[in-house]
Amino acid sequence: MLAGMAEHFQEDSVAAVGVRIDAEHPHGMIFDPHQPQLRVTDLGAIRGDGIFETMYCFGGEIRKLDAHLRRLARSAGICELPLPPAESWRAAVDLGIEEFSTRGTLPEHLTIKLVVTRGVEGEPAADDPAFAGTAWVLLTPAPEALLASRGEPIAVTLLDRGHDSTAAERAPWLLLGAKTLSYAVNMAALRHAKQHGFDDVIFRTSDGQVLEGPTSTVLLVHRGAEGSPPRLSTPERESGILPGTTQGAIFAAAERAGWELGYGPLTPEELHAADHVFLASSVRLVSPVSRIDDVEMPVDHDLTAELTALLAEDLPVGRPLDD
Amino acid sequence: MLAGMAEHFQEDSVAAVGVRIDAEHPHGMIFDPHQPQLRVTDLGAIRGDGIFETMYCFGGEIRKLDAHLRRLARSAGICELPLPPAESWRAAVDLGIEEFSTRGTLPEHLTIKLVVTRGVEGEPAADDPAFAGTAWVLLTPAPEALLASRGEPIAVTLLDRGHDSTAAERAPWLLLGAKTLSYAVNMAALRHAKQHGFDDVIFRTSDGQVLEGPTSTVLLVHRGAEGSPPRLSTPERESGILPGTTQGAIFAAAERAGWELGYGPLTPEELHAADHVFLASSVRLVSPVSRIDDVEMPVDHDLTAELTALLAEDLPVGRPLDD
Numbered sequence: 001m002l003a004g005m006a007e008h009f010q011e012d013s014v015a016a017v018g019v020r021i022d023a024e025h026p027h028g029m030i031f032d033p034h035q036p037q038l039r040v041t042d043l044g045a046i047r048g049d050g051i052f053e054t055m056y057c058f059g060g061e062i063r064k065l066d067a068h069l070r071r072l073a074r075s076a077g078i079c080e081l082p083l084p085p086a087e088s089w090r091a092a093v094d095l096g097i098e099e100f101s102t103r104g105t106l107p108e109h110l111t112i113k114l115v116v117t118r119g120v121e122g123e124p125a126a127d128d129p130a131f132a133g134t135a136w137v138l139l140t141p142a143p144e145a146l147l148a149s150r151g152e153p154i155a156v157t158l159l160d161r162g163h164d165s166t167a168a169e170r171a172p173w174l175l176l177g178a179k180t181l182s183y184a185v186n187m188a189a190l191r192h193a194k195q196h197g198f199d200d201v202i203f204r205t206s207d208g209q210v211l212e213g214p215t216s217t218v219l220l221v222h223r224g225a226e227g228s229p230p231r232l233s234t235p236e237r238e239s240g241i242l243p244g245t246t247q248g249a250i251f252a253a254a255e256r257a258g259w260e261l262g263y264g265p266l267t268p269e270e271l272h273a274a275d276h277v278f279l280a281s282s283v284r285l286v287s288p289v290s291r292i293d294d295v296e297m298p299v300d301h302d303l304t305a306e307l308t309a310l311l312a313e314d315l316p317v318g319r320p321l322d323d
Numbered sequence: 324m325l326a327g328m329a330e331h332f333q334e335d336s337v338a339a340v341g342v343r344i345d346a347e348h349p350h351g352m353i354f355d356p357h358q359p360q361l362r363v364t365d366l367g368a369i370r371g372d373g374i375f376e377t378m379y380c381f382g383g384e385i386r387k388l389d390a391h392l393r394r395l396a397r398s399a400g401i402c403e404l405p406l407p408p409a410e411s412w413r414a415a416v417d418l419g420i421e422e423f424s425t426r427g428t429l430p431e432h433l434t435i436k437l438v439v440t441r442g443v444e445g446e447p448a449a450d451d452p453a454f455a456g457t458a459w460v461l462l463t464p465a466p467e468a469l470l471a472s473r474g475e476p477i478a479v480t481l482l483d484r485g486h487d488s489t490a491a492e493r494a495p496w497l498l499l500g501a502k503t504l505s506y507a508v509n510m511a512a513l514r515h516a517k518q519h520g521f522d523d524v525i526f527r528t529s530d531g532q533v534l535e536g537p538t539s540t541v542l543l544v545h546r547g548a549e550g551s552p553p554r555l556s557t558p559e560r561e562s563g564i565l566p567g568t569t570q571g572a573i574f575a576a577a578e579r580a581g582w583e584l585g586y587g588p589l590t591p592e593e594l595h596a597a598d599h600v601f602l603a604s605s606v607r608l609v610s611p612v613s614r615i616d617d618v619e620m621p622v623d624h625d626l627t628a629e630l631t632a633l634l635a636e637d638l639p640v641g642r643p644l645d646d
Contacts, residue, residue, distance in 0.1 A: 016364075018363060033362060033363055033364060034362065035359075035362070036358075036359040036360050036361055036362055037359050037361070037362065037363050038359055038360070038361040038362070038363060038365070038368055039356060039357065039358070039359055039360065039361070040341060040356055040360050040361060040438070040459055040461055041339075041356060041461070042361070042368065043510075044368050044369075045361055045365065045367050045368040045440075045504070046367075046375065046436075046438065046504060046506075047371075047504065047506040047507065047509075047510055048370075048371025048503075048504050048505040048506055048507045049506065049507050049510050050507075052369065079507065079511065080511075080514060113369075115363070115369065117368075118510075136363055138363055138364070159494065159496060160490070160493065160494045160497075161494075161497075162485060162486035162490045162494055162497045162499075163485035163486055163529070164487075164529060167483070167485045167529070170483065171482065171483045171484075171485055172511075172515070173482060173508060173511040173512040173514075173515045174483075174484075174485045174508055174511075175507055175508055175511050176485075180371075180507045181368070181369060181370065181371050181505075181507065182371040182504075182505030182506065182507035182508065183369075183370040183371055183372065183505065184370065184371045184372050184373075184402065184498055184503045184504065184505035185496060185497055185498055185505065186370075187366075187370055187372050187441075188402065188403075188495075188496040188497075188498050189496040191403060191496075192495070192496045206486070206487060206490065206529075
């Protein structure tokens with residue numbers, strides 16, 4: 001699938017729009033992402049020293065913007081990174097969408113990436129520390145292959161993330177829970193999975209707690225007894241995972257719908273024992289897991305549709321999702 | 324010290340030289356590192372998905388070039404990264420040094436960085452896979468503050484690297500032992516150390532084995548009994564550390580000088596019990612450790628000079644080090 005996505009992205013990337021944020025352009029400045037923008041001494045490029053968010057924009061409406069900006073600020077706090085204010089990000093994203101509209105080519109499905117790095121090595125500190133890093137927004141039409149994969153069953157492999165479940169608490173310098181640019185391990189785990197016939201990965205700790213996917217959050221569904229609501233659960237954050245913005249949106253809607261919610265340490269055995277397992281992410285939405293290593297998992301397309309509908313409740317002005 | 328280095332680097336960086344390597348320029352093409360070179364979709368910049376080496380060049384002679392190219396190839400293997408051939412790197416480095424010479428400004432001490440990333444997201448594969456990534460060499464005058472810190476005693480703190488000593492073997496997707504661009508944790512550990520009054524870090528595994536520094540290798544010296552040679556030891560590589568090129572060069576010379584050599588799992592207690600502890604790296608060379616957390620360690624400037632002299636033996640044409 002990755003190869004197909006890459007091909008499609010190539011076609012689409014012709015239309016990508018970049019918006020830079022700096023002290024002179026606190027509300028953003030359009031750039032062409034096909035032209036070089038970063039110096040080879042940028043600490044994002046040579047140290048993976050920066051953070052990011054990937055958002056989804058449907059029909060010009062950005063999904064969960066506040067949740068993404070909150071998580072960006074949380075990552076910046078963990079990494080002690082300078083961060084432009086929320087109003088700068090909002091203005092830059094608006095400018096990017098406006099640019100598409102002006103060109104008359106606003107795609108229905110946009111992926112919007114927010115990135116900030118620690119800036120250029122050895123550059124003097126900016127007058128305003130909020131703009132000391134290198135910050136940009138990249139708006140790209142969402143790859144067709146990715147949209148088409150929504151709701152499709154996936155086979156996943158459980159991979160050891162190396163650390164145990166207390167590492168996040170005892171060793172803050174490991175930056176667990178921050179969405180940093182140092183993603184080489186996540187990419188390597190995905191390559192390992194594809195090479196072994198899987199579509200995706202669920203990480204676990206070395207002491208056997210379920211964590212998250214390299215680019216997703218794990219959701220478990222237990223069906224209730226006749227007449228009682230289903231129970232939705234997800235691993236607790238204390239084990240050093242990202243707070244999932246999609247998981248958060250689904251949980252909020254599920255609670256309103258009367259579902260039971262649960263957070264907690266989850267073991268691989270509890271994954272297998274769930275009625276259904278899903279991976280949730282901002283652009284791919286919810287993917288039902290049909291196999292965890294050699295354990296087959298039941299897939300229920302109605303339930304996938306139900307979760308997707310819960311997620312759609314979060315849409316501004318109640319606009320329906322098209323999937 | 325970092326602030327001072329940054330200031331100096333700023334002055335020096337005026338004179339930095341960049342050399343790009345690609346399919347059209349397999350022997351390198353000079354670029355100005357003050358101009359943007361990388362796209363915001365480069366996987367090095369947005370995923371930390373790439374590898375690097377930092378070499379030292381003294382008086383126009385590159386130190387341990389073969390060892391660095393071997394380690395670069397080893398990192399590429401672990402990360403399954405496309406890598407230009409050694410002859411391209413050699414030619415590009417030569418071109419960069421020549422550029423300094425042509426300008427009449429070849430610095431006595433140069434830091435030479437070799438970097439290759441997985442390339443631009445969604446770009447079609449290059450005809451020659453060796454040039455599918457984004458590759459460059461950056462030559463920068465070595466910061467005066469860094470040169471001045473050579474041989475100076477340092478206080479270090481032992482920090483948990485999160486994983487245990489068997490992680491490298493059981494979970495190759497963690498890329499332990501590869502020198503990747505995903506260095507955010509190394510940078511965070513150094514910040515943590517400075518904030519707590521230390522100069523540097525020695526990482527340990529969660530099960531108590533000594534690993535390496537964020538940018539250095541750990542060396543232990545045990546003085547022999549009267550008339551017997553000293554013993555030099557370093558943590559074994561199986562625990563998931565980088566093979567140190569400086570450690571390798573010192574070990575080779577020490578062996579010729581009749582020292583005893585040792586590799587093995589080392590505990591923090593063994594660190595404390597050593598007569599002397601050093602951190603070794605390519606540009607800073609050897610730094611004697613004067614304190615490990617609250618344990619004072621004896622510093623012997625003659626021994627520091629002796630180790631530096633051993634390292635100097637590795638210099639081509641026996642050129643003496645100037646420190």
